[in-house]
Amino acid sequence: MKVIRLPRRLYLPLSILFWIGVWWLLAALLNKPLLLPTPIAVVQTVGHLALTGDFWLAILMSLVRILLGIALALLFGVLLAMLTVKSPFCHHLFSPLLTLCKATPVASVIFLVLLWVGRDRVPLFIAFIMALPIVWSNVREGLLQTDRKLLEMAKVFNLSGRQQLISIRIPSLFPYFLAACRSAIALAWKAGIAAEVLCLPKRSIGLGIYDGKMYLETDALFAWTLIVILISALVEWGTLALLKKAQKHTYREEETYDQAH
Amino acid sequence: MIKLTDVTRSYDEKTVISNLSFTFPDKGCFALMGPSGCGKTTLLHLLSGLSKPDSGAITSTHGQIAMSFQEPRLLPWLNCEDNIKLVLSKRQDAAEMTAKWLAAFELSDAARQLPGELSGGMKQRLSLARALAYGGDLFLFDEPFSALDPELKSRIASIIKEATKHALVILVTHDPEDAELLDATILECNGSPLSMLK
Numbered sequence: 001m002k003v004i005r006l007p008r009r010l011y012l013p014l015s016i017l018f019w020i021g022v023w024w025l026l027a028a029l030l031n032k033p034l035l036l037p038t039p040i041a042v043v044q045t046v047g048h049l050a051l052t053g054d055f056w057l058a059i060l061m062s063l064v065r066i067l068l069g070i071a072l073a074l075l076f077g078v079l080l081a082m083l084t085v086k087s088p089f090c091h092h093l094f095s096p097l098l099t100l101c102k103a104t105p106v107a108s109v110i111f112l113v114l115l116w117v118g119r120d121r122v123p124l125f126i127a128f129i130m131a132l133p134i135v136w137s138n139v140r141e142g143l144l145q146t147d148r149k150l151l152e153m154a155k156v157f158n159l160s161g162r163q164q165l166i167s168i169r170i171p172s173l174f175p176y177f178l179a180a181c182r183s184a185i186a187l188a189w190k191a192g193i194a195a196e197v198l199c200l201p202k203r204s205i206g207l208g209i210y211d212g213k214m215y216l217e218t219d220a221l222f223a224w225t226l227i228v229i230l231i232s233a234l235v236e237w238g239t240l241a242l243l244k245k246a247q248k249h250t251y252r253e254e255e256t257y258d259q260a261h
Numbered sequence: 262m263i264k265l266t267d268v269t270r271s272y273d274e275k276t277v278i279s280n281l282s283f284t285f286p287d288k289g290c291f292a293l294m295g296p297s298g299c300g301k302t303t304l305l306h307l308l309s310g311l312s313k314p315d316s317g318a319i320t321s322t323h324g325q326i327a328m329s330f331q332e333p334r335l336l337p338w339l340n341c342e343d344n345i346k347l348v349l350s351k352r353q354d355a356a357e358m359t360a361k362w363l364a365a366f367e368l369s370d371a372a373r374q375l376p377g378e379l380s381g382g383m384k385q386r387l388s389l390a391r392a393l394a395y396g397g398d399l400f401l402f403d404e405p406f407s408a409l410d411p412e413l414k415s416r417i418a419s420i421i422k423e424a425t426k427h428a429l430v431i432l433v434t435h436d437p438e439d440a441e442l443l444d445a446t447i448l449e450c451n452g453s454p455l456s457m458l459k
Contacts, residue, residue: 152311153334156326157348157395167347171338 037219045223054203059231062123062205066192067235069127070185076128077135077180084136085143101133110195119199123206126195131184138183142176143169174247181239189232262287263308263399263429268317270303277303279454280317287322288398290422290430292440293458295450301433302331304455305401308431323429325397331404331433333388335376341387342372348395358394365420366390367413381408389417393424400425402432406439418442 006014020039027038037045049055084091106126113125146169154164196206205224212221263285270278277300285291293301306312307319309328335344342359349355363369366386376384385408392400405421406414421430422443434440440447448458 149330149332149334150336153328153330155311156309156328157391158325159347159350163347163350167336167339171336 034216034218037222041219042222042226045219046226049208049220049223055208057203058205058208059227061201061203062193062196063231063235065120065123065196065201065204066127066189069124069192070131070188072124073128073131073135073184073188074181077132077184078139078177080132080136081139081143085140098133098136101129106130106191106194107198110198113195114199120201122199123192123195123201123204127188127192130191131188134184134187135177135180138176138180139173142173145176146172171247174243178240178243181243182236185236185239186232189228189235193228263319263321263323265307266318266320268307268314268319270300270307270312270314272303276454278307278314279456281456281458282317283448283458285429285431288427288429290425290432290443290445292443292445292447293431293433293450294435294437294440294447295455296452297435299450299453300455301450302403305403305431305433308399309401321399323397323399325395326399326401327392327395327397328401329385329388329392329403329405331407333376333384335384335387335391337376340373340375341368341379344376344387345391345394348391362390362394365393366417382410382413385409386413386417389421393421396424398428400428400430402430404434405432406434406436406442414439415442 023036024039027033027036030036033041080094084094109129110122110126113122113129117125150168150172151164154168159167193206193209196204197210198206200207200210205228208224209221209228212218212224265281265283268278268281269276281304293304295301303312305328307314308321309326336347339347341363345359345362346355349358352358360369360372363372366389368383368386368390371379371383376387379387385405389402389405392402400421402421406417409417418439430443430445432439432443432445437447439445451457451459
C-alpha cells in the first residue's frame with residue numbers, strides 16, 4: 001500500500017481546517033445560531049464590523065493599552081532580574097512580590113486596580129502584572145545560566161564590559177528572553193482583554209465582547225474572540241521576528257565595531 | 262618573572278595547593294605534570310589571575326596573558342573567524358591577524374563555521390589559535406594537544422614554539438611527549454595538595 005506523506009508545512013493549515021470543519025459540523029448539527037454560530041456567520045460578522053471606524057479604533061486602543069503594559073513588564077522585568085541576580089538582598093526583598101503576582105487571582109486584581117486607577121488604565125496594569133513575573137523569572141534564570149567558563153575566558157582576554165554584554169551575556173540570555181516574550185504576550189493579552197470585559201473602558205475589544213454577550217449576539221461574540229486570537233498570534237509573531245532580527249543585527253554591529261576600533 | 266610565595270588555595274574546604282613557593286623566569290617553556298587532581302589546573306588559574314590565593318602571594322612582571330583552557334571555551338554563536346576577532350578588537354589589523362592564525366592552524370576553510378560544526382580537534386586548534394593571535398608575554402596552556410592526532414600535534418607544536426619564543430609558556434599535560442615537542446622543562450607536581458614543583 002502506498003503511503004502518501006504530506007509536506008510538513010501543510011500540517012498547521014490542515015489542522016486549522018480540520019477544526020473549522022469540526023466547528024461547522026457541530027454548528028450544523030446543533031442548528032442553534034444563538035448557541036453556536038457557523039464559521040461563515042462569524043466571518044461575515046467580522047466583515048460587517050470591519051466596515052465601521054469604531055471597530056478599528058477599538059482594536060487600536062486595546063492594542064495600545066495592552067502592548068504598553070507588556071512593554072513596561074519587559075523593561076521592569078529585565079531590570080528586576082538584573083537587580084535580583086546582582087544582589088541577594090534584593091532577591092529576598094522582591095521574591096514575595098513575585099509569588100504574590102503569580103498567585104493572586106486575576107479577577108481580584110482587576111477589581112482592585114479598577115478602584116485604584118480607573119477603568120481606562122486597568123488593562124494596561126493587568127497586562128503589566130501578568131507579564132512581569134514571567135519576564136522577571138525567565139530573564140533571571142537566563143542571567144544565572146550564563147556560562148561562567150565563557151566569562152572567565154572573557155576576563156583572561158580582557159574583553160570590555162560592552163563586548164561581554166554583546167558577545168556573551170545577551171546571546172546567552174536570548175533564548176530565555178524569547179521564551180518569556182512568547183508566554184508573557186499570550187497571557188497578558190488574554191488577561192488584558194478579560195480586564196476590558198470586566199471594566200469596560202471606552203473603545204475597546206472587551207466592550208465589543210461584552211456587548212455581544214449583553215445583546216445575545218453570539219456571532220459578534222465569536223467574531224471579537226476570533227479577532228483577539230488573530231491579533232494575539234500576530235503580535236507574538238511580530239515581536240519574535242523583530243527580536244530575532246535585532247539579534248542578527250547586533251552581531252553585524254559588533255563586527256563593524258571591531259573593524260572601526 | 263612570576264614568583265609564588267607560600268601560595269595556598271582551597272576549594273570547598275579541600276586544600277588543593279599548600280604553601281607552594283616557586284619562581285618562573287621571564288621566558289622559557291615549562292610543563293606541569295602530575296596525577297589528575299593534584300592542582301595543576303588550579304595553579305594555572307592562579308597564574309592567569311582567574312582565582313586568587315587564600316594566602317601567600319603571586320607577583321608577576323608579565324603584562325598580557327593568553328590562555329587556552331582544558332575545554333575550548335569558544336562562543337557557540339560566533340563563527341571561527343569572529344571567535345578570534347573578538348579578542349583582537351583593540352587591534353587595527355584584526356582581520357589580517359585572524360586570517361593569518363586561521364591559516365596557520367589549518368582552519369581557513371572552516372572560517373565561517375560555528376564551533377558546533379567543528380570536530381574536537383578543530384575546536385582545540387581554534388582555541389590555541391585564539392590564544393596565539395591575542396599574544397602576550399605569558400602563555401598558559403591546559404592540555405593543549407589532548408584532542409590532536411600525533412602528526413597534527415607536531416605541526417601545531419612548531420607553530421607554538423615559534424610564536425612564543427620570547428615569552429614564558431606554562432602548560433599542563435599528562436603526556437611527556439607534549440613537553441618534549443615544545444622543548445619544555447618538566448616540573449613534576451608532588452601530589453595532592455600541591456606544595457612543591459621540581
